[in-house]
Amino acid sequence: MEIDALREAQKEAFKTLENSFKKNRLSHAYIFEGDAGTMKFDAALFFAAKLLCQETQSPCMDCKQCNRIKNMTHPNLYVVKLRKTEIVKEDIKALQTEFSKTALEEGPKIYIIESAERMNAYAQNALLKFLEEPHSETYAILLSEDANKMLPTIQSRSQRVPFHRLSESSIEKHLLQEGFEQTQARLASRMRATLEDAKALLEDVYLEELIDIAHAIYDALATNQSALITLHNEADQLFNDKEKVDVFIDVLTHYQKDLIYGKINNHNQMIFAEFIETIETLCEKYSLNYLIHVLERMLTIKVRQRNHINMRLAFDNLMIALERGEAYEK
Numbered sequence: 437m438e439i440d441a442l443r444e445a446q447k448e449a450f451k452t453l454e455n456s457f458k459k460n461r462l463s464h465a466y467i468f469e470g471d472a473g474t475m476k477f478d479a480a481l482f483f484a485a486k487l488l489c490q491e492t493q494s495p496c497m498d499c500k501q502c503n504r505i506k507n508m509t510h511p512n513l514y515v516v517k518l519r520k521t522e523i524v525k526e527d528i529k530a531l532q533t534e535f536s537k538t539a540l541e542e543g544p545k546i547y548i549i550e551s552a553e554r555m556n557a558y559a560q561n562a563l564l565k566f567l568e569e570p571h572s573e574t575y576a577i578l579l580s581e582d583a584n585k586m587l588p589t590i591q592s593r594s595q596r597v598p599f600h601r602l603s604e605s606s607i608e609k610h611l612l613q614e615g616f617e618q619t620q621a622r623l624a625s626r627m628r629a630t631l632e633d634a635k636a637l638l639e640d641v642y643l644e645e646l647i648d649i650a651h652a653i654y655d656a657l658a659t660n661q662s663a664l665i666t667l668h669n670e671a672d673q674l675f676n677d678k679e680k681v682d683v684f685i686d687v688l689t690h691y692q693k694d695l696i697y698g699k700i701n702n703h704n705q706m707i708f709a710e711f712i713e714t715i716e717t718l719c720e721k722y723s724l725n726y727l728i729h730v731l732e733r734m735l736t737i738k739v740r741q742r743n744h745i746n747m748r749l750a751f752d753n754l755m756i757a758l759e760r761g762e763a764y765e766k
């Protein structure tokens with residue numbers, strides 16, 4: 437968990453939380469509300485660490501307290517997980533039992549309830565009772581995609597903190613911090629809407645391979661070789677894998693967009709800046725109209741793909757269109 441990246445990704449939520457710490461006006465129950473992939477759980481761990489870390493710059497994320505929070509082994513931190521389709525009364529009772537144990541350490545106790553809107557009515561009532569009991573240093577963090585599904589009495593007892601979808605650039609930053617390469621991080625951040633999905637895409641190792649194939653095709657065009665033959669040489673196995681083809685058309689589409697960005701001098705938007713030489717050569721070779729025309733063809737393939745067209749044939753036609761670039765100039 438990178439605090440700076442988290443703070444950057446969820447500025448508003450962090451401002452709310454850090455202000456309550458500063459003003460010493462902590463609520464005993466929070467609802468962190470936002471879509472999946474908005475790092476609500478990370479923020480909840482940050483909150484727990486902020487309460488338990490003894491360092492002056494708290495949370496330091498490095499001391500014994502912080503490390504036990506990160507590993508979720510701190511006795512004063514309890515996480516209620518969604519085990520099946522709903523959270524039941526017994527899950528809340530287990531939390532209460534755990535927090536009544538004397539083995540807990542001095543200081544604040546924090547519990548996190550994941551997918552809190554999935555608590556059934558019995559669980560919600562049990563939680564409500566627990567919230568109503570006075571516990572001076574107990575803090576509840578309810579994570580939810582839709583807080584309105586919870587009892588109004590729970591909602592009114594909690595402070596709601598909204599979490600927003602991560603921007604492309606903050607997904608990219610997170611991926612870079614996790615050690616992914618620049619081109620791959622940026623590409624994945626444009627191809628997927630959440631950090632989890634972007635990571636899943638990168639961890640399915642073939643993204644790198646698909647970038648290589650796309651670059652080989654454009655490089656062939658830049659050096660007056662055949663894109664069609666390059667596709668067949670480099671990507672012979674590609675068409676046996678429907679999912680790969682699906683991702684590949686996206687990769688090509690983004691590469692093609694980079695040519696357009698190059699043409700209109702909008703280099704900041706480029707994903708494949710590492711291939712700038714190839715991109716610039718192609719920008720000299722092709723007109724803007726033609727680049728847009730090919731992009732449209734790529735997008736058409738993507739749409740038609742759902743109708744089970746012959747992808748190999750569609751790609752062959754596309755490669756031929758790319759090769760004919762100059763003929764289209766006029």
Ligand SMILES: [Zn+2]
Pocket residue numbers: 489490491494495496497498499500501502503
């Ligand atoms: Zn610490």
